[in-house]
Amino acid sequence: MNEFLWIIMGIWVMFLGWLFIPALVQGVPKPKKFSQTYLRRSLLIFVIVMVVFIVAGREDPGIFLVRVLPDTVFTGIVGVVLTVLGLGFSAYSRRILGRNWSSMVEIKEGHQLIRTGPYQYVRNPMYTGMLTAYIGLVIVLGILAAFAALVILVIAIRVKISAEEELLEEQFGEEYNL
Secondary structure, three states: OOHHHHHHHHHHHHHHHHHHHHHHHHOOOOEEEEOHHHHHHHHHHHHHHHHHHHHHHHHOOOHHHOEOOOOOHHHHHHHHHHHHHHHHHHHHHHHHHHHHOOOOOEEEOOOOOOOOHHHHOOOOHHHHHHHHHHHHHHHHHOEHHHHHHHHHHHHHHHHHHHHHHHHHHHHHOHHHHO
16 A cells, blocks of 8 residues: 555545534434435445456456556655545535535435535535545556446446435425526
8 A cells, every 4th residue: 555545545534534523423404305216226236336346356356456557656646636626625515515414315304405605516516526536546546446446436426416316306396407
């Protein structure tokens, strides 16, 4: 594990702590609506991914460890910069959401539609930032498994976005689509 990977891991740990610890301490409003569709779709993706990785791993156990990007200072710096920028953008977006944020797909009592800050420019800024940060990690890792995980992550986020949009359209109607 190179020093850039350690830096990126530390940045992710700080971000995830900042994201989840306040909710654990302060509590969160109870959900008014919850997406069962998201849970079913997520479980399906998980099963498909596990089958693919198991089958591919049995055929050639080392295939996912093949390095596709060089392990250089340049790739390390690029990876760290993308991680900082991506998680910074996600953190800012999370701050703007306030008590409307949830790690699950749900509508809370008193839920508001946010259209300020990064939400006036990007429909899903938290996911955009997290994907940018994960691309930084992929660049530093440089192995095929990281790229495969990126594809899976994009699919998983797309599934979550779709479920969120269904709930938000149901809750806010045409106002959500403006």
